[in-house]
Amino acid sequence: MEQKRVVSIEDRIPKLKKERRKRTNRRLAIYLTVFFLLVFIVVYVQSPLSHVNSIEINGERLVPEEEILEITELDKYTNFWGVQAGELEKLLEEHQLINSATINKKFPANKITIEIDELNYVGYLKQSDLAVPLLENGNKLDGIPLADVSGSAPLLNNFTDYPNLQQLAVELNELPDYVHALISEIKWAPTSTNSQKLILFMTDGYEVELTARNFSELLTTYPSIVSQLDNGIDGVIKIDEGGAVFTPFNSDQPVKIDGGTE
Template identity: 35%
Template sequence: MGNDKIVTLEDRMPSLKEQRKRKANRRLLFFLVMFFLLLLVIVYFQSPLSQIRTIEVQGSYIASEEEIIEASGLKQGDHIWNLNAEEIEASIQTLPEIKGATIDRQLPSTVVLHIEEHPRVAYLFKQDKFYPMMANGLFLNELERQEYPSDAPIIMGLDEGELLTEFAAELSLLPEQISERISQVFYNGGDNEPNEITLYMTDGIEVRSFIHNFSEWMVPYPSIAQEIDREQNGVLHMKMSPYFEQFDLEEDVEIEGEG
């Protein structure tokens, strides 16, 4: 046999060279892409593009955007990646209206502050003014003269203190279907019942209950209210064992006539 019939492996497999070449090209392309990406990142961090241009506030209804941004300490021109999120969130939560806050960076230069506020659970009526009260027991500035609250119960006769703070917490625990049916709350506690209250409901029922465990006592109210005849004059006692106390109007009239 002659040497002229001997062929190399690469001659017998001509595609092997091409495969090795393509593999080398892909490797080179990968390193080039990584190099340019790294270069872009360096340029971005060193350029004004990485500075805050816009600060947005979402979820605030009671506190103003200006108050929240000022409390955060954020300013346009700050580096968007050089932020202490935990410190900023804690600073925002020093505002009495704010329950929680989180920071969201949106490239290239926007910071969004997501706000969760304490719910407004009632209004304290004092000296002919309405003071919004939140679930944490804190108060906001009084409403404008022309404003009349309709989105939460109005509390009368109860001074600021432990009972009012406790009642605010109890109101915050109520299901919305119950709290939205409370129109007015009058404090009529005495020596025997220091935390007794009277509620006037939007469905026309007068309710007596206690501040202590109020949210627990009121849970069955919707089902009980359905069974009460609106033509009856009386008071629904929402306590450990709810009952309806009916007033005898005829007897009341006779007593008045005798006087």
């Protein structure tokens, strides 16, 4: 019995050695794999393959692409994996003309896409010989010469002491684009009975009188009102919650017009 047991153990020794070699080789293979993987990662990160391949910017109108790239410090030498989208979005949103920014990273193309939502110009405040751009949130930018105003937004006249400028900016931004484009100039003309009276000079020759309260709702009816007037006869259109009245410049007889607010 003892001899059989000794023989049995001796028979197992080669198997034990073989299994030990297998475990050693397996560990070595794992170590080598990890080592070469780390080497590959280091080489990849150091190589142009890890750089940003392309940058696409969408939605910008007022902020130049060059300025956006300067803020984000992105270029073709930027490491793709080092781009912190959330941090760059916050930097862009600090810009006075940018409402929001979204940055997306696409792999394996190594492409960066920047989506910009800009604040709108809703008007230009006339201040002496300058025009001060007014944004949809009520903020104002540095003034520019009146001669440089593009006409993309109305000129706001006599608003130096106007108390509700931010609300007016919101109302202007809520107008449909096609109505907003018809306004050439807005003048604040307060009276003893209406401190919020506005006079609008339209690009089609009409003048519109209304109140700043519910401004966007009242003026949205303008195209419907004008469609009922005779071509070539300009005049003053007064719009309020009760409807609209038209008085030609060459007459003092007001005419009730359908199409006011409901």
